[in-house]
Amino acid sequence: MAGKRIVNDYQTVIWDWNGTLLNDIWLCVEIVNGMLVNQQKPPLDQMRYREAFGFPISSYYEKIGMDLNEESFERLTHTFISNYDAQVKTCQLHDYAEEILESFQSYDLNQFILTAAHKESVLELLNHYEIKDYFQQIEGLDNHRAESKVTVGKHLMEINQITPHQTILIGDTIHDYKVANELRVDCVLIANGHQSKSRLARETNNKVEIFDHIEELFP
Numbered sequence: 536m537a538g539k540r541i542v543n544d545y546q547t548v549i550w551d552w553n554g555t556l557l558n559d560i561w562l563c564v565e566i567v568n569g570m571l572v573n574q575q576k577p578p579l580d581q582m583r584y585r586e587a588f589g590f591p592i593s594s595y596y597e598k599i600g601m602d603l604n605e606e607s608f609e610r611l612t613h614t615f616i617s618n619y620d621a622q623v624k625t626c627q628l629h630d631y632a633e634e635i636l637e638s639f640q641s642y643d644l645n646q647f648i649l650t651a652a653h654k655e656s657v658l659e660l661l662n663h664y665e666i667k668d669y670f671q672q673i674e675g676l677d678n679h680r681a682e683s684k685v686t687v688g689k690h691l692m693e694i695n696q697i698t699p700h701q702t703i704l705i706g707d708t709i710h711d712y713k714v715a716n717e718l719r720v721d722c723v724l725i726a727n728g729h730q731s732k733s734r735l736a737r738e739t740n741n742k743v744e745i746f747d748h749i750e751e752l753f754p
Contacts, residue, residue, distance in 0.1 A: 537723065537746065538635075538754035542642040547697050549688075549720065550670075551706035552650040552657055554728025555749070556636075559619075559626045560584070563729070566618045567599070570611060576600045585731040590651070590710045620656065624663055629727065631750040636669040638754055649691055649704070649714070650675040651684050671695065684710070685717045692718055705752070709738045725749050 541548065553559055560581065568578035579587070579599060587598050593608045601611065639646055646669055650657050654675030661667035674691040676684075691697070702720040704711060707728025712735075715722035723744045726732035735745050746752065 537744065538638070538752040541703060541723075541752065542639065542644060542754045545644065545701055545703045545721070547645045547647065547702040548639055549647045549649050549691070549697075549702060549704040549718075551704070551708070551711050552648050552660075552675075553652055554707040555705060555711075555725055556628055556632045556648075556666075557623075557626055557660070558629045559623060560729055562619065562622055562626055563588075566615055566622075569618070570614060571600065574600075574602055574605060576602075582731070585729060586734055588729045589708065616653075623660065628664055628666070629725075629749050631748075631753070633664075633666055635749055635752055636666060640669055642754065645695075645697075646670050647691060647695070647697075648673040648675070649684050649688050651710070652676065684714050688714055688718050709735060712739050712743050723752075 550556055564579060564581050564584045567584070571578050577600070587595060589595050592612070593603065596608070596611060597603060603611070636646065648657065648670055650673070652675055654673060654677065657675050658667070658673055661670070661673065672691065672695060674687045676687065692699070699719040704715040704718070704720050704722045705725065706712070706722065707725050708730050712722050712724060723746065724735050726735055726745050726747050732745055732747065735743070
């Protein structure tokens, strides 16, 4: 089982947040659809969203038909974040997410969060869901542009003296896989987040282990 291999082979787990631990996909689809309708563009269903979502966010907006000439990327980002922050606490953690965190903690694994979201916003949510104590550190961005996590990931590794070959990153997007490669750590992906299983497999050339649900990581 994947979870047993994780607790046997690694000392450190680096978690992505949005889509991996937090089930916020429905909210992201709802907000972006409101933005699309405002530009008189057709809304997305969840399947199309999961095929389109990616980084950089500006490219994803263009892919789903948003006109960045009509509204600047900065204005679109402000609209999205304002709506997201107002509603995110109506989201729940993925089923069994906390139980997995508790299980890994019982095996003395060091757990961190590496997120493309605003760090302080994620810290507030971890307190809201009462799971902050599972993590040694949370590293994220100081803005809302959802840019690459590579730089902050390297900082996280350096200041905590994390050994790459004893570390695994758990995420839900191709970007997480690319970040893991840049950090020289192993990776597994969970396919009930922001990108579909078929897309994850296709765009990683089947080079990463992909699971349908987080509970498959139980040791």
